[in-house]
Amino acid sequence: MELLCPAGSLPAVKAALEHGADAIFIGMNNETNARHFAGLNFNDKRILQAANLINQQNKDLHIAINTFARPGDFKAWKYSVDKAVDIGAKALIIADMAVLDYAADKYPQAEIHLSVQASATNKAAIDFYRNNFNIHRVVLPRVLSLQQVKQLSRQTDIELEVFAFGSLCIMAEGRCYLSSYLTGESPNTVGACSPAKYVNWQQTDDGLESRLNDVLIDRYQDDENAGYPTLCKGRFKVDDNLYHALEEPTSLNTIDLIPELAKANIASVKIEGRQRSPAYVATVTRLWRQALDKYQQDPENYRADPSWMTELGNISEGSQTTLGAYHRSWQ
Amino acid sequence: MKFSLGANQYYWPKATIAEFYQQAATSNADIIYLGETVCSKRRELRQKDWLNLAKELAKTNKQIVLSTMALLEAPSEVMLLQKYCANGEFIIEANDVGAIELCRQNKVEFVCGQAINAYNAPALKRLLGMGMQRWVTPVELGRDWIKQTLDELDSQNLRAKFEVEIQAYGHLPLAYSARCFTARSENKSKDECQLCCINYPRGRLVDSQEDKQLFVLNGIQTMSGDCYNLSNDIASMENLIDVIRISPQAENTFTILDDFIAREQHSEYRKLPTNHANGYWHEIAGMQTI
Numbered sequence: 001m002e003l004l005c006p007a008g009s010l011p012a013v014k015a016a017l018e019h020g021a022d023a024i025f026i027g028m029n030n031e032t033n034a035r036h037f038a039g040l041n042f043n044d045k046r047i048l049q050a051a052n053l054i055n056q057q058n059k060d061l062h063i064a065i066n067t068f069a070r071p072g073d074f075k076a077w078k079y080s081v082d083k084a085v086d087i088g089a090k091a092l093i094i095a096d097m098a099v100l101d102y103a104a105d106k107y108p109q110a111e112i113h114l115s116v117q118a119s120a121t122n123k124a125a126i127d128f129y130r131n132n133f134n135i136h137r138v139v140l141p142r143v144l145s146l147q148q149v150k151q152l153s154r155q156t157d158i159e160l161e162v163f164a165f166g167s168l169c170i171m172a173e174g175r176c177y178l179s180s181y182l183t184g185e186s187p188n189t190v191g192a193c194s195p196a197k198y199v200n201w202q203q204t205d206d207g208l209e210s211r212l213n214d215v216l217i218d219r220y221q222d223d224e225n226a227g228y229p230t231l232c233k234g235r236f237k238v239d240d241n242l243y244h245a246l247e248e249p250t251s252l253n254t255i256d257l258i259p260e261l262a263k264a265n266i267a268s269v270k271i272e273g274r275q276r277s278p279a280y281v282a283t284v285t286r287l288w289r290q291a292l293d294k295y296q297q298d299p300e301n302y303r304a305d306p307s308w309m310t311e312l313g314n315i316s317e318g319s320q321t322t323l324g325a326y327h328r329s330w331q
Numbered sequence: 332m333k334f335s336l337g338a339n340q341y342y343w344p345k346a347t348i349a350e351f352y353q354q355a356a357t358s359n360a361d362i363i364y365l366g367e368t369v370c371s372k373r374r375e376l377r378q379k380d381w382l383n384l385a386k387e388l389a390k391t392n393k394q395i396v397l398s399t400m401a402l403l404e405a406p407s408e409v410m411l412l413q414k415y416c417a418n419g420e421f422i423i424e425a426n427d428v429g430a431i432e433l434c435r436q437n438k439v440e441f442v443c444g445q446a447i448n449a450y451n452a453p454a455l456k457r458l459l460g461m462g463m464q465r466w467v468t469p470v471e472l473g474r475d476w477i478k479q480t481l482d483e484l485d486s487q488n489l490r491a492k493f494e495v496e497i498q499a500y501g502h503l504p505l506a507y508s509a510r511c512f513t514a515r516s517e518n519k520s521k522d523e524c525q526l527c528c529i530n531y532p533r534g535r536l537v538d539s540q541e542d543k544q545l546f547v548l549n550g551i552q553t554m555s556g557d558c559y560n561l562s563n564d565i566a567s568m569e570n571l572i573d574v575i576r577i578s579p580q581a582e583n584t585f586t587i588l589d590d591f592i593a594r595e596q597h598s599e600y601r602k603l604p605t606n607h608a609n610g611y612w613h614e615i616a617g618m619q620t621i
Contacts, residue, residue: 070450071479074453097453098453098454101457127432128432324509331520
């Protein structure tokens with residue numbers, strides 16, 4: 001299985017290379033990528049430097065062009081596709097049918113990976129994209145149980161990539177409009193969920209309050225860890241019950257599932273976190289490299305090392321991890 | 332302008348569903364969408380019941396469309412979808428691209444549902460080539476976005492080849508998850524949900540700690556806390572929107588439908604009720620109101 005690591009900057013690319021990534025995915029610093037955050041990502045000059053670094057080490061570069069094109073601005077998405085091909089990226093990660101159409105038509109030899117934002121969760125959907133846009137690989141949304149991943153793998157011979165570690169999107173990706181409902185901006189339209197410019201923190205008599213576009217997402221007492229107000233991870237009320245109505249602040253960690261994922265013929269395990277620091281990329285890449293190598297050497301006796309879990313827990317949201325939808329009890 | 336009843340998003344007892352569609356049969360709706368789109372465990376009506384209901388309703392002069400699931404995870408769900416697409420009589424509302432693929436294989440025309448991410452003219456052009464008859468706009472798109480998209484298609488002489496529909500009333504489906512949030516709200520897992528969503532014919536409200544109505548839990552679906560209401564915006568839909576969709580409500584659906592029909596003829600501004608919003612249409616946050 002390929003270890004596919006995130007990078008939002010050149011130092012993060014270097015960290016991923018140094019610690020054993022097989023492939024690295026990045027995006028341009030424009031609205032064509034679903035991690036469009038201020039101060040992150042790659043301009044024309046930097047993306048060429050990243051490509052050179054990755055090529056020199058014979059590793060693979062994937063470029064995410066995975067938002068949905070705004071009418072009248074399609075040239076920005078075309079530009080990103082042209083640029084990715086021009087600098088010799090191994091794969092283009094695309095979600096929008098318009099962008100898929102452009103890339104498949106103009107560059108029939110390009111390797112297209114269907115972004116998780118395209119939300120293909122079943123064989124018929126995979127066939128749709130394959131028959132129409134000549135995709136090579138599908139990145140599966142984080143809504144399938146392990147059993148369902150295995151079933152899908154048996155049904156199709158296309159390459160499958162799964163999310164292995166990182167922030168946990170609990171909704172079918174690409175089909176979640178919660179962020180635009182509260183702020184007007186969503187991953188699909190501007191490449192950001194719960195955008196930072198709408199976030200406000202305030203210490204009050206009731207505790208530390210986090211708000212998104214003035215909506216109270218959570219309120220923390222002194223002994224609680226405050227987390228970024230991603231709107232699906234707030235504490236809300238249903239009748240009189242106050243709880244994390246949708247999900248707790250937590251990260252996905254499937255390092256325990258490596259043998260199962262390998263048996264399901266998964267081509268690539270993806271680490272989420274292009275918005276995270278080079279130190280995060282270094283730690284996750286190093287631990288996952290160790291885990292995959294350990295599995296490779298002795299598949300029968302593979303066990304996740306407790307020290308990995310501790311280290312990964314420390315860099316996780318809310319300092320806790322979950323198997324997410326892979327485990328049915330989570331659902 | 333035509334008017335439609337969208338597929339019911341909630342889980343109601345069989346008798347309630349039957350009663351609703353009896354009224355729908357004699358209502359002023361031009362188009363009726365039928366079927367379960369949220370959760371395959373909701374089986375008060377099974378496939379043959381939905382098809383029988385469709386045949387019954389087709390005796391009226393209305394167009395009947397079979398709506399299909401938005402989130403397909405298990406092979407059994409895809410098999411059921413395949414049977415819908417091969418029904419041989421009714422067109423399909425596709426809420427997942429998998430349904431479009433199966434419609435193509437069965438040579439059936441389809442409505443591109445609001446859960447499919449068709450965001451721009453090149454995408455719609457491709458879908459037209461696959462048999463799309465109607466585009467239900469994705470919930471987060473506003474008037475300017477829709478207008479620009481349609482202008483672009485108009486310049487390619489493609490606009491007349493399909494209809495455009497928008498949900499103009501009802502809580503908006505905003506997200507789909509593997510997790511069942513209604514079951515979670517009762518401390519149950521999805522596998523042991525006991526179909527508890529049948530006890531919430533309007534879904535379950537989620538409020539912020541300051542009592543702002545944020546979301547509605549409806550099984551694996553999260554809906555907008557506010558009721559989307561474009562009753563003041565019908566005039567601005569002219570030459571853009573062909574079909575106005577009313578999403579079925581536990582109460583007063585047909586009064587609301589008739590009110591929209593009347594407001595198309597005689598537009599008058601009325602202040603929206605509390606917890607109603609129209610932000611998306613105006614290209615601002617969905618929860619806001621103009």
